[in-house]
Amino acid sequence: MPSPSRVLVTGASSGLGAAFALACARPGATLFLGGRDAQRLGLVADAVRERGAEAAIALVDVRDGAATEAWVRGAAPLDLVLANAGISAGTGGGQAETAEQARAIFATNLDGALNTGLAAAAVMRGQAPGADGVRGRIGVVASIAAFVPAPGAPSYCASKAAVDAWAVATAPVWRREGIVLTSVCPGYVKTPMTASNRFPMPGLMEADRAAAIMLRGMLAGRQRLAFPGWLAVAARLVGLLPAPLATRMLGSQPGKEPAASP
Numbered sequence: 001m002p003s004p005s006r007v008l009v010t011g012a013s014s015g016l017g018a019a020f021a022l023a024c025a026r027p028g029a030t031l032f033l034g035g036r037d038a039q040r041l042g043l044v045a046d047a048v049r050e051r052g053a054e055a056a057i058a059l060v061d062v063r064d065g066a067a068t069e070a071w072v073r074g075a076a077p078l079d080l081v082l083a084n085a086g087i088s089a090g091t092g093g094g095q096a097e098t099a100e101q102a103r104a105i106f107a108t109n110l111d112g113a114l115n116t117g118l119a120a121a122a123v124m125r126g127q128a129p130g131a132d133g134v135r136g137r138i139g140v141v142a143s144i145a146a147f148v149p150a151p152g153a154p155s156y157c158a159s160k161a162a163v164d165a166w167a168v169a170t171a172p173v174w175r176r177e178g179i180v181l182t183s184v185c186p187g188y189v190k191t192p193m194t195a196s197n198r199f200p201m202p203g204l205m206e207a208d209r210a211a212a213i214m215l216r217g218m219l220a221g222r223q224r225l226a227f228p229g230w231l232a233v234a235a236r237l238v239g240l241l242p243a244p245l246a247t248r249m250l251g252s253q254p255g256k257e258p259a260a261s262p
């Protein structure tokens with residue numbers, strides 16, 4: 001399986017996106033790294049270059065569809081794209097989510113993934129297929145949270161459920177066009193996003209390990225990559241329970257903190 005040469009990652013300035021960029025960094029590769037924090041993006045670009053790859057950073061807000069599309073088109077041709085940028089917040093303390101918080105989470109996690117994934121697919125349709133018939137690979141980062149409507153993080157879970165369902169349902173049609181689409185559903189990963197969680201995080205794993213699993217799964221052409229598998233199965237089983245029962249089980253976990261400014 002050939003290593004991807006031209007790779008674009010959103011949310012590359014931190015956590016999983018930064019770890020994924022490093023997992024792809026090798027001599028001969030060019031990494032297009034997007035985010036909003038220039039300083040953190042610059043540090044990731046330096047680390048990518050230390051591994052012998054080229055790096056180009058872009059300050060792009062994935063909620064801005066036109067800017068995201070222009071950036072993705074400008075990076076063509078692309079072998080692999082990871083729509084990873086995301087935010088999380090919840091109802092810690094039992095308060096309802098504010099309208100601002102709910103809309104910010106959907107705009108980033110759902111619209112941002114679509115803005116990136118749809119632009120990437122348009123670019124890849126114009127590329128010649130390789131010997132394996134693949135024009136390019138796209139991963140959209142959902143979450144195992146997609147499988148459970150947890151009262152502690154309503155918009156987060158719902159936005160990830162939408163991303164996962166869209167990607168899994170779209171993948172077979174895109175595959176016929178030579179585009180491999182993967183719904184990436186990680187469990188708990190040690191990143192700034194989970195650093196403030198004050199509840200148990202079963203199966204918590206390091207970001208570089210998660211990034212390696214993601215890269216391997218995308219190159220293998222997985223339609224959905226949910227890991228660790230046992231946590232995905234447990235989440236699915238909870239999701240099958242009658243809603244009041246599932247709510248009681250999930251509600252026993254304190255919620256994610258509300259965002260001051262999501």
Ligand SMILES: NC(=O)c1ccc[n+]([C@@H]2O[C@H](COP(=O)([O-])OP(=O)(O)OC[C@H]3O[C@@H](n4cnc5c(N)ncnc54)[C@H](OP(=O)(O)O)[C@@H]3O)[C@@H](O)[C@H]2O)c1
Pocket residue numbers: 010011012013014015016017034035036037038040060061062063084085086087088108112141142143144185186187188189190191192193194
């Ligand atoms: N950590 C976990 O346990 C876990 C589990 C499952 C899924 N995920 C998903 O994995 C993805 C990465 O999360 P993480 O844990 O690595 O969190 P993180 O360390 O907080 O990183 C989030 C990244 O998203 C970027 N971002 C946020 N809003 C953006 C926007 N509007 N435009 C462009 N970039 C934006 C941030 O960039 P700037 O700071 O530069 O804006 C940052 O690089 C998210 O989609 C998250 O939901 C995480």
